[in-house]
Amino acid sequence: SLQNIIGKLTSAIQQNVMGIKVVKAFAREDFEISKFEEIGRERFRLQLKIAKLGAFYGPLMDFAAATGTTFVLWYGGMQVLNGTLTLGELVAFNTYLTILVGPVSLIGWTISMLQNAIAAADRINEILLTRQETHLRDGKKELNHTRGHVEFKHVSLAYKSGRNALMDISFEALPGEMVAIMGPTGSGKSSIVNLISRFYDATEGKVLIDETDIRDYRAASLRRHIGLVAQETFLFNATIRENIAFAHPGATLAEVQNAAKIANIHNYIMSLPENYETVVGERGVNLSGGQKQRISIARALLKDPAILILDDSTSALDTETELMIHKELKSVAKARTVFIIAHRISTVKHADRIVVLDGGRIVETGRHDDLANAGGLYSQIYHIQLSGQDAEGAAPVMEGRTHGR
Ligand SMILES: Nc1ncnc2c1ncn2[C@@H]1O[C@H](COP(=O)(O)OP(=O)(O)O)[C@@H](O)[C@H]1O
Ligand SMILES: [Mg+2]
Structure with missing residues (x-):
């Protein structure tokens, strides 16, 4: 018609x-x-x-x-x-x-x-x-306070279209821990995050927060405690201040600025003609991918969540800026459980736990020191990245290998 x-x-x-x-x-x-x-x-x-x-x-x-x-x-x-x-x-x-x-x-x-x-x-x-x-059955329990204990128990996930994206995933994030998730594109990293935020429900197994199946919580009350910086950044056609204070429109300028400082974007915002009142988004000032990512990080931080999820959120930044943000994040991260998806070893190295995915399955878990020379996928990535840094004076690959740990 x-x-x-x-x-x-x-x-x-x-x-x-x-x-x-x-x-x-x-x-x-x-x-x-x-x-x-x-x-x-x-x-x-x-x-x-x-x-x-x-x-x-x-x-x-x-x-x-x-x-x-x-x-x-x-x-x-x-x-x-x-x-x-x-x-x-x-x-x-x-x-x-x-x-x-x-x-x-x-x-x-x-x-x-x-x-x-x-x-x-x-x-x-x-x-x-x-x-x-994709409508989910909403739980009844109010999640008023969470310690941030997250556990996956034999979780499988199949999207409507296609084969399993996740298979038999089991791991745990203790309150206050930083868990890094690594793996090739399509290995299921974002899917894990989708489950925690309950954008999808597990096909098999369950995800627990504070020992309770997250399907029992009211989804809105669950998400109140999760600060998600999604892989695709999205800014509204609004001022930077409004974008950062999205979860708390009543936040003071000082609070907004504090979040922006941690996300390493404050100085840039101050260089704009209208500072925090500059309009961004489709009809506003054009920002680079990295600037958008940092505003998204600030937005998640201002929410002051017990569980912070960074899905490839620093991929568009240069290594130096990325390291600076992570240094700032460290102090913020202490009081919360952090999931970080990243590709650079330098970013995930200090995590309490590294979960390595391949093809929807966990192939390795452990700390950097356990995995770096274990001969698995992580050590492969590690050594490739090490050799990439040779020119900058990092230890040669062979030396790294013979030293062991
Ligand atoms: N919403 C979706 N619907 C259908 N398939 C999806 C969806 N999201 C992801 N997938 C598929 O699930 C697999 C894992 O994807 P994803 O979790 O995004 O991986 P990663 O974040 O590690 O790149 C891929 O094969 C992808 O094509
Ligand atoms: Mg992803």
Whole structure:
């Protein structure tokens, strides 16, 4: 239907504008343009059909109405002449008829409005139903206070589409610990985080917080204690201050600044013309990936969560800035349980526990010292990164190996 086509057009425009960089980077302009033209032509064909129908039925309706009036006047006029009808009655009848035309044509108009609305409702329902697919049964327990003890017990997770993303995952994060999760892309790191925040539920096994299945908690009360810096950063079209204070709109400027300082973005914000009142997001100042990540970190910190999750949150930063943030984070981390997903050994080295994933399974757990030379995936990554730093004067690979630990 027309509504469908208009929807397609709108989303094609939106996607292409938002993803213009990707389109350009992959040299897909011609393809995107021809795709757009195709939808445009389809709309043109439909609109033309509607115009043709209108051109045919419009005059037909007018003709029918005019014929009706002519008939009434002719037949009524005869009766007036015969004396069976008074002139007043004929005029009254004709007037009522004219009044009736409006509401009747309104019925037709309403029906076409209704059709449009049903088409639009289809698209809205599409969204509503998608959400329902991942809708989770909400628990009843209020999580008012948490020690931040997190435990995975034989957890498997299969997304709706496809094979298991996680298989038989068991590990524990004690209150106040820092747990690092490492592994190649697609190994299931973000999936673990999805489970803790309850964006998804385990297919098998369970996730416990303070020895209670997280499905028993009311999801909103659970999430109040979790500060998540997701892999994809997202900033709202709002001021930096509003973005950082997202969880606590009432936070003072000093609190916002404190979070920004820990996230190592305060100085940059102060260099902007309107400081913390600078508008960012799609319609605001353009920020780099690393700057967005740091604002997202500040946002999570301001929430003062018992459980802090950093999912690849420093990947867009240079090593130096990353190290600076982690130095700052260390003091913040003491009082909370921290999950950190990262690729640089330098970032995860000091974690209390390192969980190494591969293909949805845990292949190793332990501290840096246990894993660095254990010959597993972690030590492979370690030695690759070590050799990468050779030029900067780090210990050569072989030396690292022979020393052992
Ligand atoms: N929402 C989702 N729906 C379906 N499959 C998903 C979803 N999220 C992740 N996956 C799949 O699960 C696997 C693990 O993904 P993920 O946890 O994002 O890995 P990582 O964070 O380690 O890169 C991948 O094969 C990925 O394609
Ligand atoms: Mg991920």
